[in-house]
Amino acid sequence: MEKWPIGVFTSIDAGLGVKLEVAHELGVPTIHLHAPAAQTRTAENADKFLARLEELQIRVTAVFGGFEGESYADIPTVSRTVGLVPLATRAARTQEMLEIADFAKLLNCGVVALHLGFITHDRQSKDYTDIVAVTRQVCEHCQQNGQDLHLETGQESADGLLQFIHDVDRRNLFVNFDPANMILYGTGEPLEALQQVGRYVHSVHCKDATWAQRPGEEWGAEVPLGHGAVNMELYLRTLADIGYDGPLTIEREIPQDPVRQKAEISHAINLLEQLKARIWS
Ligand code: MG
Numbered sequence: 001m002e003k004w005p006i007g008v009f010t011s012i013d014a015g016l017g018v019k020l021e022v023a024h025e026l027g028v029p030t031i032h033l034h035a036p037a038a039q040t041r042t043a044e045n046a047d048k049f050l051a052r053l054e055e056l057q058i059r060v061t062a063v064f065g066g067f068e069g070e071s072y073a074d075i076p077t078v079s080r081t082v083g084l085v086p087l088a089t090r091a092a093r094t095q096e097m098l099e100i101a102d103f104a105k106l107l108n109c110g111v112v113a114l115h116l117g118f119i120t121h122d123r124q125s126k127d128y129t130d131i132v133a134v135t136r137q138v139c140e141h142c143q144q145n146g147q148d149l150h151l152e153t154g155q156e157s158a159d160g161l162l163q164f165i166h167d168v169d170r171r172n173l174f175v176n177f178d179p180a181n182m183i184l185y186g187t188g189e190p191l192e193a194l195q196q197v198g199r200y201v202h203s204v205h206c207k208d209a210t211w212a213q214r215p216g217e218e219w220g221a222e223v224p225l226g227h228g229a230v231n232m233e234l235y236l237r238t239l240a241d242i243g244y245d246g247p248l249t250i251e252r253e254i255p256q257d258p259v260r261q262k263a264e265i266s267h268a269i270n271l272l273e274q275l276k277a278r279i280w281s
Helices: 018-025 043-056 075-081 087-106 128-142 158-168 180-186 192-199 232-241 258-279
Strands: 006-011 030-036 059-064 111-114 148-152 173-177 201-206 208-210 222-223 248-250
Touching: 006 018, 006 148, 006 258, 018 043, 018 258, 030 208, 030 248, 043 087, 059 087, 087 111, 087 128, 111 201, 128 148, 148 158, 148 201, 158 173, 158 192, 173 192, 180 192, 180 201, 180 208, 180 222, 192 201, 192 232, 201 248, 232 258, 248 258
Parallel strands: 006 030, 006 248, 030 059, 059 111, 111 148, 148 173, 173 201
Antiparallel strands: 208 222
16 A cells, blocks of 8 residues: 555534545545434445445545534533543443444444543543543444544643553554644644654644644644644654554645635645655655
8 A cells, every 4th residue: 555645534414524525626545534423324325435435536544433512612612522521421422432433334444533532630530430441342342343443632641642542451542643633732742742652653634733822721723734833744754753654634624614625635735745755755
């Protein structure tokens, strides 16, 4: 397989990614897919989608879980609404995550990913051991499906994430590294974090961002690739250093402006292609 094939984050009817047609128009060979809404996750739809992928010669390399009621409006809202952490929805969302994994299996996709949410740092607390337990449950279900589970980075520091992976202790648990999230959430210098968690990084997002005035308290700003604080060339060089050769999946979530979204993804593809050529020459 080609090293570092370009990818883009896509959506069918839920989530903020681009449509499959846009990925095709941009000539992208791989995608990450936001899980479609519950009522569309049928075997029939999976077959139709697979046929369309075959026709367009596009490969799904990860399916991302997402849930109704999640909001990324600001850091406190993320903490209250995102992932498997919020207690009121935990059981139902954990069940839904297993169904999303089964839908991903229908798409022949061996990777399922998600934001778990803000995990408490108190390892002695019941909340922590409960989150460890539900993560094990999802890992074990994925294992039966022949799938890996990737945790999206950002809400934890690299140290926190390593500790959590160690505590969950399942062999199919890995990391989807998103450097911009480290900046947006103010959880640490992304490239240092990447080196720290490197051995677990089995998928990545290419996304850029600028730091907030008060990192960790308020959001940084997501910006077009190459315009933020990540340093894309060093990011790719660090990925090369840790031995990562999977897809480079561009994530740019501004669905309110699809024309600009497509143009910026197109620029991002050019930037990544230039950097790939420079780094591998
Ligand atoms: Mg991401």
